[in-house]
Amino acid sequence: MSIVNHLPCWTTPYKEADIAIHTYSTVGDILAYQRCRRQYGFFSVRKYNSPAATQRYFGTLMHDVLDQINRDFQVTGNLPNQQGVYDMVLVAHNRLIRSGVRTFNAGFQRRRAALLIYRFIQLFGIPFFSNIQQTEYRLNRALVTHTGRDYILEGIVDVLSGAVSHALRLPYSTEPDDVEIWDYKSGQVPEQGSRELESYKYQMRVYAELYRQQTGQYPARAVLIFLGELADDPRWNLANGDPSMFPRLVLPVEPHPGRIAVAIQNFNQTVEEIEQERILPYAQQWQAPSHAVDEQTCRTCELHYNCDRYPQGRNERSIPL
């Protein structure tokens, strides 16, 4: 006898769905997805593990040391000398290596990090550090896409600073109660109009909106600082402590409401795309994008030996080991 004969007055249940509101960050999700859907899907969503951490090493090293310098400064009011910076770089390096972060040519990268950081604090020094209000400032906000989908937008701002332009002789003016978002980039400023530079500006606009949602007003501006610009020795020697000799070092991104709205709209649209991708059948998810992907992204991607976006990878596949 079938089970159903034993179940009089059974009411058919409706199928309950899990509620899962996802969290998205600008760099880790939206820009990563826009750069390459396949790489994002495999490494960020499915969580395959990527051993290519060299890029992260240098950026992380720079951030860690700058953060340490700030923390020390807030306590002592002092900034380190050249040897002090190098020692701090070494400590941060050892910490990263001990925790399993990989790199190669570490000596060169350490020296370069120490040089850039030392030059940065020589240029901006006390006026900059004394205006820092918070570092690693966490921003979270629940948002809704145009289709009504909930998500949480998350970001961490490197530095939240008071108005420092006058003290730093930067090419823009500030009001005394201005608040600025500063973000360190360890490389040089990308070419004007490049995808990379636009990505950085996009990130800053999203942070500006997050900041507005959290505090009720936009920051006075977001400031991108390209520490790699300080590697130019001849210019450094000529500069003699004058930041204006490095016009590409600092890039202010004004909180233009129209541009911010466009960035947020794009963010929402990308969240939708990612969510749509998540519900595709497994085999159809996270395929190589139809748009071009930059060479560097492909070359450092572990999936490049078999990817439609990087046909030459299939040749490399046959090279032994």
Added chain:
Amino acid sequence: MISLLNYFLAIQKAFNNELPLDLDQQAAVEHTFTEPLWIIAGPGTGKTHTLVWLVLKRILVDSVPADRIVLTTFTRKAATELRSRLLRAKQQLVSSGLREAEEIDVTQVFLGTLHSLCARILRDQRYEPTLRIRVLADERVQEYFLRRTRNPILDINDVTFWARFRLARYQGGQTYLPSRAKRAEGGCILFNRITENGADLNAMRTSGDPHFALLADAYEQYQQNLQQDLRTDQATLQRHFLTFLQSPEGQTWLGNGMSVVVDEYQDTNPVQEEIYFALTGGLPDFTVVGDDDQSLYRFRGATVESLIDFDRACLDYIGIAPRAVYLRENRRSHNGIVEWVNRFIQHHPSMIELNPLIRVRAPGKPALVARSPINGAYQPVQIITRSRDSQVGAEVSTVIQDLLNAGYITDYSQVALLTFSTSESNWAIGAYIDALDNAGIPYINPRSKAAQNDTALLEILGALSSILDPIRRFSNTWTLPDGTTFTLPGRLVSYIQEATNAFQQRIATGSFPDLEVYINDSITTVSGTPFDPSNPYLLQAGGQRTTISSLFFKLIAHSPYSDAILDPAHGERLKVINQLLAEYESLYDEGAIKVEQALSGQTQTETWSLYNLYAVFAESYHDGLNDSEDEDVSIVPGCVNVMTIHQSKGLQFEVVFIIKPENTPFLGTAHVLEDQLAPYINRPTQPLLRRSIQLRVEEDIVRLFFVGYSRAKRLLILAGTNLARWDTILGRDVHGQPINNQASLIGLNVNFL
């Protein structure tokens, strides 16, 4: 800030003018926190629902800033769901016109598992001792760490040491030393319990008990190694956090204390209990929610006493007794199922304790009251027994198909098969899985411990072995560089053999010429590259060091594995092995494969590199590897969810089969350790008296099955082979009589299929 009345009115408005809170839930939400709140919530009584409205009330009515609230739960999935429900509830208030709700930001609440919050807060506060610290992902990685750091516990060759903690190997009535891998596994259990309990190492050393002196030394070495390598395990991370809270910077961060809300408090371990009380800053703004009858994680160091004795703990830590609120209205299950679980837990002899100094259940706990709209006039508890598992499995499959065909369920995921162990072995539920396969019923069993047998995963190991060990050194006696000789365990050798054979057979089909060429060329490259003692690494064409991970990615770029990664089963299993590999490599030479000169003069993979690949990496998963689990999805749609009962906690299904109920928890290391470590623990809330070890084992069985039974909404079916052996899992009738016979069960309105 709004009044409590306006808050309730707004909720009511959002729910068609009906307040979605029963009187018990209302009492919890209204609590004013002049004393801590002790919510004891039976299954299906709306625990999460109550928590959500309580937290919003704290923010909107009590003006507690969202970023001063710590809200923890037990799993990442539960945290995701809680966060989502909190956001939805806030939006419902906004939609109902509560303007003040628009201004609050619930994402500012510290919400997550305690582990994740500890890590986040330590990182955000840049607490010096944990800067850039890396958490060993799980017990398996912790075992790698013990192996890599050669912890002295691995060298304890005194079988009585292992036997006293029930960590020895037992076979044919004899007790043997555990293998090195099992010693690492046991070592991790011992170390974690020491950390969680804050056991006194000096007392262990001076106890005169040589085993504890050895253990204390090994533990200390382990902690030094963690520090040296900037690693931490989950338990030590919590210790770091507790130390942080007690430090000047921690005190600054803590201010006047946080508003602390803890879900699933019955599965809290001692260090977590200390952390929660520390987070309160000694104030009574502390809510715990849980159900002692659903405490399942003793084997991970949890102690149900944290919930049962919460009143005593509050007096110890804060000096104020809590207010107890019991949530009793079950809105989940058919009244017959509620009746079944009430009888089971209330009349079970193992849950009745006459000694007034010992609590087995929360004091004053009432029975559940059935309030579900599911009340069809049928027998919601049914039993299938046959003489063989295969017959029971076939019957289970028929029932599932009949329910679907009749439209009684609309998706396979409304059915769960719950059991103690979901291993697909003969001992466990292999026959049931075979029956599902035979019936063509889709199912998912992520904790089957069978992923290691996946063809793609097996062949990848075979391919790695073929490249790095073409002469199959794995099957010989190894002479290690330190002069010792060693033979890999027989089962491991068989597994590697199986892997290499599977791979060679794949190649032999001739269908994958690119892969064959790549493998052969790579083998030649290893042996043909002149050995350079100054750079003894296996190098790629560009001079970069070859790692096992880099080989893995090369391999999955070749057919057939390039197709396998697109398949949900193979792809997810290859991911599991990739993740495991990454953790292994982070501890072993950054994954770089070393080479050496063989006696033949040719270059070969260095003995240690190969030995570690086999004896540590492959050893760790060859006898049981679980699949990956989606962090967002609790119930996988479109298929029958086969789960351990542990895994099903917090979930509910229309139809629940408890399969193979004759398999139950047994006396293990966790029970033994509670007694063995007791003399070295000085925790104020440590119970003065515990029940016997056998009774504690029985408690675990009862709680496990209580959880299993209470997952069912419409239908609960027990399916197994030997009714006579079900005494403990069936319990007693209300007169205290055994019911493990058909007549008694029929008398309890149970139907036999």
